Amino acid sequence: MTSRRSFLALAIACLCVPLADATEAQVAVDTPRIAVSDAWARATPPGLDLSSAYLSITNRGSRADLLLGASSPVADHVEIHRTLMEDDLSRMRPAEQLPLPPGATLRFAPTGLHLMLVGLSAPLHEGKTVPLVLRFRDAGNLTVHVHIRPLGATAAHHGH
Numbered sequence: 001m002t003s004r005r006s007f008l009a010l011a012i013a014c015l016c017v018p019l020a021d022a023t024e025a026q027v028a029v030d031t032p033r034i035a036v037s038d039a040w041a042r043a044t045p046p047g048l049d050l051s052s053a054y055l056s057i058t059n060r061g062s063r064a065d066l067l068l069g070a071s072s073p074v075a076d077h078v079e080i081h082r083t084l085m086e087d088d089l090s091r092m093r094p095a096e097q098l099p100l101p102p103g104a105t106l107r108f109a110p111t112g113l114h115l116m117l118v119g120l121s122a123p124l125h126e127g128k129t130v131p132l133v134l135r136f137r138d139a140g141n142l143t144v145h146v147h148i149r150p151l152g153a154t155a156a157h158h159g160h
C-alpha cells in the first residue's frame with residue numbers, strides 16, 4: 001500500500017515537471033523582455049560620417065540583462081558613449097557594458113548616454129530610418145529602426 005502510494009506520488013510529480021516547464025517557456029516567448037522606444041538619430045551635415053543615436057531600453061523581464069554593444073549595417077561600428085562634464089567642458093567617454101535590472105529603463109539622450117554611429121556608409125537623411133542592432137547578454141540581438149530627425153534636433157519627438 002505504502003509503496004503504491006509513493007509510486008503514484010512520483011508519477012504525478014513526473015507529470016507535473018514537464019507541464020510547468022512548457023508553461024514557463026510559453027510565457028518567455030509571448031512576453032517581450034526587452035522593449036525599445038523613441039529610437040532616433042540626427043541627420044548628418046555634408047562631409048560628416050558620424051552621428052549619435054538615442055533611445056530608451058526597458059527590461060520587462062524578471063531577470064537582469066546586460067547591454068553588451070551595438071552595430072549597424074550603415075556604420076563601420078557603433079560605440080556606446082557617455083557625456084560627462086569635466087572642468088566645465090563636455091566630454092565623451094566610452095561606456096562599459098550597461099546593466100539592465102528587471103523593470104529598469106536605460107535612457108540614451110543628448111546630454112548623457114548615446115550611441116555613436118562611426119564611419120557611416122552614406123549620409124543620414126531626415127525622414128528616413130536606419131537599422132540598429134542592440135546586443136544583449138541574455139536577450140541576444142534586437143534590431144530597432146532609428147528615425148532620422150533634423151540636424152538641430154535635441155529631444156525625442158513624441159508622436160503617435
Ligand SMILES: [Cu+2]
Pocket residue numbers: 081082092114115116
Ligand atoms: Cu560620443
